[in-house]
Amino acid sequence: MDAHDLITRNATEVVTEEEVRALAEDPDGKRVYVGYEPSGVLHIGHMLTATKLIDLQEAGFEVVVLLADVHAYLNDKGTFAEIRETAERMRDQFLAYGLDAESTEFVYGSEFQLDEEYVLDTHELEVSTTLNRAQRAMAEIQGGDTAKVSHLVYPLMQALDIVYLDLDLAVGGLDQRKVHMLHREQIPAMAGESDHDYEARPCLHTPILADLDTGVGKMSSSSGTTISMEDSAEDIAEKINGAFCPPTRDPEPDDEGNERENPVLEIFEYSVFPRFDTVVVERPEEYGGDLEYDDYESLAADLESGELHPADAKGALADSLNELIAPGREVLRELDA
Ligand code: IYR
Structure with missing residues (x-):
């Protein structure tokens, strides 16, 4: 680049x-x-x-x-x-x-x-x-x-x-x-x-990330769900699992007409792909086996086509974020020891 x-x-x-x-x-x-x-x-x-x-x-x-x-x-x-x-x-x-x-x-x-x-x-x-x-x-x-x-x-x-x-x-x-x-x-x-x-x-x-749970409005550290260096691998998995992730980059507005984004895709695009050469989505053989992505575009396209299920995308996102956060979590543990 x-x-x-x-x-x-x-x-x-x-x-x-x-x-x-x-x-x-x-x-x-x-x-x-x-x-x-x-x-x-x-x-x-x-x-x-x-x-x-x-x-x-x-x-x-x-x-x-x-x-x-x-x-x-x-x-x-x-x-x-x-x-x-x-x-x-x-x-x-x-x-x-x-x-x-x-x-x-x-x-x-x-x-x-x-x-x-x-x-x-x-x-x-x-x-x-x-x-x-x-x-x-x-x-x-x-x-x-x-x-x-x-x-x-x-x-x-x-x-x-x-x-x-x-x-x-x-x-x-x-x-x-x-x-x-x-x-x-x-x-x-x-x-x-x-x-x-x-x-x-x-x-x-x-960009400013969308609210994780709803995709409506901005993610905020003072209200709603956010992910931080204090989160354990389990916390991250749980938060991402609960995130709004329809199989599209352009979700429909909600019932009140508010615009919505797909925060799972946003985090892949802005925080994960810039830091990893490849993202691996692990899947059992019976569901088609592992998927590998070299860039954001191919992952987003597979989510939209149905090739990649939102639940599997979330699992891979939680793993990637955990890898990025783990060293900082360790730093905090040492500071508090
Ligand atoms: N306004 C920032 C904090 C901040 C940023 C810069 I760039 C400064 O020169 C001073 C303050 C915030 O909202 O966190």
């Missing part, structure tokens, strides 16, 4: 296509980041963006993982001390998941976000951004029902992180796109207090 295909595979959106193409011409040593509000245990949403970071490392990028402790604090995720403690646990889980230790830099937000220049730049953005704009940027990220002042400062700081971490590319789930658009519009207009480069950076957005 060439660098451009590796960089953009499974991306829902790249902004702009032209800028990302220019990066793909010479990706060696270029810097990309994802930021995460520390939560202690990685879940399958973290793993999806981490899979994209692994693609980018393979293409030659240096990866920065921002452990966004100040952002988690602004989003009301606990006391600062609690957040710091959970952040420390995440680093080892990311490495266990497959990020290359040599080319991954872990940075705490608080290492640079409390510096004078950064704070002054944040204030500059507070002056130049309307309340409405900041609130819209935050709509899909905000935790809790009531908007607080901190929720307005949050996206401004995130837009500034891309400058202060000297990045060439920002990656995030599609829920981050409005913050990235704010970055692209507001940053080049800044007077700027630091020596950093205030040019707008390209952005790449990964």
